[in-house]
Amino acid sequence: MNTTPESTPNTTPKLHAARAKKGYRPRRSKPKPKTQSTLPTVSVIPLGGVGEVGKNMCVIEYGDDIIVIDAGVKFPGEELLGIDLVIPDITYLIENVDKIRGIFLTHGHEDHIGSLPFVLKQIQVPVYGTRLTLGLVKNKLTEHGLIREAELHEITADDVINTGPFQVEFFRVNHSIPDGIGIAIRTPAGLIVHSGDFKLDQTPVDDKVLEFNKLARYGDEGVLLFICDSTNVERPGYTPSERTVGETFRSVFAQTDSRIIIATFASNVHRIQQVIDTAAEFNRKVAVVGRSMVTVVDVSQQLGYLNVPKGMLIEAEEVDRLPDNQVTIITTGSQGEPMAALTRMATNNHRQVAIRQGDTVVISATPIPGNEKLVARTIDNLFRIGADVIYKDVANVHVSGHAAQQEIKLMLNFLKPKFVIPFHGEYRHQATFAKLGKTMGIPEENIIRCNIGDRIEVNDELGQITGTVESGSVFVDGIGVGDVGNIVLRDRHHLAQDGVVIAVVTIDKENGNVLAGPDLVSRGFVFVREAGDMLGEAKTRVKEALTSRNTGTTEWSVLKNLIRDTLNEFFYQKTKRRPIVLPIIMEI
Structure with missing residues (x-):
């Protein structure tokens, strides 16, 4: 597919963005005085996803044209009392809606697509994504009553989109969800490559490896700027293959005659596939529990990303009718969320399934920073009931979906970029990335450490922060978007404490x-x-x-x-x- 979409008319009024007062931003040096250059210059503006993990959104701007990469959410920490979601402040996009040529989605995780319904309520622009990504997006837009108005374009890793001055193409990457892509954007100023979330899995579950040939081609062409996933930049070596988790599952199934309950991230379709394959091998039926898990399994089956033998899936109500050694349950709750299915099962508060003595529970995930206490509490409750609990500290039941140091080095060697922006990480990840890049021969000043809202201007002569745009976080509380700010949160803390x-x-x-x-x-x-x-x-x-x-x-x-x-x-x-x-x- 090679298309040139017409400019999207401004049918949406420039609404005032409902947003919270801006929170703390790390102290940093002021932008350097702008160096003049006669070369074409492209601007990169992160509206989320730098200096934090979550709510990824990146603006690429050249002249009077803009494309946006991802529209994610961040889940609130304990300090954000009562807040359900944190989304990017899109004031800049609302003010420049006439310039936006489209939103390009790298994959279907919440921190990359979760804020899309809130964004599309304020700006009407085309959205591009792969088949599974759009399948998950459609469910979200349907829940928000936006599916009829949304302009969704399905793409593959082989497509090229020409829009305004941008030529956008894609390359397949490995991650913890199928259909992930990186994005290469040709601009008059040079080639920009955005990695998306990635790792280099040589034996992926779906046998679709990262497209190294395209990376080599981009490197030969000359990469002006590489926007690189830095989540695991602190980890030496390589991230293990997803298939290693399947080997652990097989060992657990072979040694267990009790019910097996496996909790994992709902979006990890490859993990779910390995559970189903192992259950089939050991003649077990599978029940899927948890709203988000049921949604992902249904969408993945419909689109052909999940292969389930006929008659294997059963309803949760049928679990008690089968012998224990014929039952497997896949559930949400791997992060100990109070309302998630596994947490409620462990407290005998789930209407369909309760954990009982002798069950084997596998928590196939690593706690997200901030969730450690919740996960530990769930594990304690499970042991207290008499379940046998298998988790990351005692077995290889989880691998990351993000690249470690050696994989990042390999990407840098393939692409040979002039400038690099580390994203999908906190400031410490940016600092570590700068040290890593230096060992690869990239000058430290060419690894741009930035904050949300910084305008980074790049051409073949320079890459520098030249200013800022309106940015920050907007809090979603129930049906309210942006009506809870720092004053309300301060009062909630005050109420909680005194x-x-x-x-x-x-x-x-x-x-x-x-x-x-x-x-x-x-x-x-x-x-x-x-x-x-x-x-x-x-x-x-x-x-x-x-x-x-x-x-x-x-x-x-x-x-x-x-x-x-x-x-x-x-x-x-x-x-x-x-x-x-x-x-x-x-x-x-």
């Missing part, structure tokens, strides 16, 4: 005298029955303050501040804590 006290007072509308109260209601601060004396004294303090200092005052703001200040001072003296005080004044 609780709340509500003070209700009834006053005379004419003269401000106290007619009833104050009544104090405490939540998350002290237990009323055990702190009755203290709360009684607090009521007295408030009444005295209102009576002695504010006779005749009926201004609500004055009275509220007086109540708040009195209680804050009193509670801190008594408890060294400062609960949120909410005064409620009623007039009669």
Whole structure:
């Protein structure tokens, strides 16, 4: 396929982006003074995915044309209380929607496609992706009611897309989900190669190895800029093949007569395929549990990425009707998420399946940073029930989907880029990448360490940060997008740490005298029955303050501040804590 799409009309108003106040950004030196050059120059603007792991989004801009690579989400840490998702701030894209020629997706993981529904609600632009990637995207857009309006274009690794001044082609990569691609973009300034998420698996489950021939061709052509996955740059050596996990599965199945429950990432279709192949070998049926797991299995089967023998899959309700040695369950919950299927099974809170003594549970994943405590708690609960738990520390049940140092070196040797931007990593990954690149003969100043929102201008003479654009994080909380910012999060932390006290007072509308109260209601601060004396004294303090200092005052703001200040001072003296005080004044 070689297509030249027409420019996408601006049918969407330039909406104001609902976004949170910007959070902390690492201190860095100011952009260097812009060096003048007469050569054609291309700009690269990461709107996510640098200085962090997640919400990948990268803008490539030349003149009046833009293409975007990926539109991902980041899952919130413990500090983001109540937040469901974190997505990129796309103010810059909204302001320049007329310039956007398309969004190109590298693969179907949430940190690369998860924010697409939120993006397409604000800008209507073409979206390009491989078959499985678009299959997963279609499910998301259907849930958000956007599937009819979306302009989706299926591509393969052999396609070339000509749009504006860009010629975009693709190359197959290995990762922990099928149909992953890297992207090569020819611009008037030079060739840019974006690796996507990758590793060099010489024995992939689907037998489709990374297309080394294309990498060599790009290297011979001359690569101006390489945007490289840096997730595992701290790990020496090579990332093991996915097939090594299948060998572990076979060993577990051969030694086990009990039910086998395997928890893994729903998107790891190759891992799921190996479970199904092993179950078939040992004459076991397979039940799929967990909403996201069921969705991925259904889509992968429909599109031909998952081969399941006829009659092998059973419903979760059928599990108890079969002998234990004929049952395998594939489930979500490998990260210990409180509402995931495995977690609920381990606490006897799943409506269909409960873990019981003698079950063999395989947690086929490594905890994402920040999830270690959740995973450890789930493992403890499983052992407490009497299950035999097999996890990363005791067996080879997981391999990464990202390249280690030797694989990154090989990519650099193939491509021989003039400039490199490490992405998909925190700042420490960028620093380690700079050291690694130096050993490969790339000058340290040619490895560009950047932050979200930096404008990096590159041509054959220079590569430098010349400014910034509006960027940051937008918080999704329930159905609200961008309506929770730092002030709300600060209040949530305050409530979580110190609780709340509500003070209700009834006053005379004419003269401000106290007619009833104050009544104090405490939540998350002290237990009323055990702190009755203290709360009684607090009521007295408030009444005295209102009576002695504010006779005749009926201004609500004055009275509220007086109540708040009195209680804050009193509670801190008594408890060294400062609960949120909410005064409620009623007039009669």
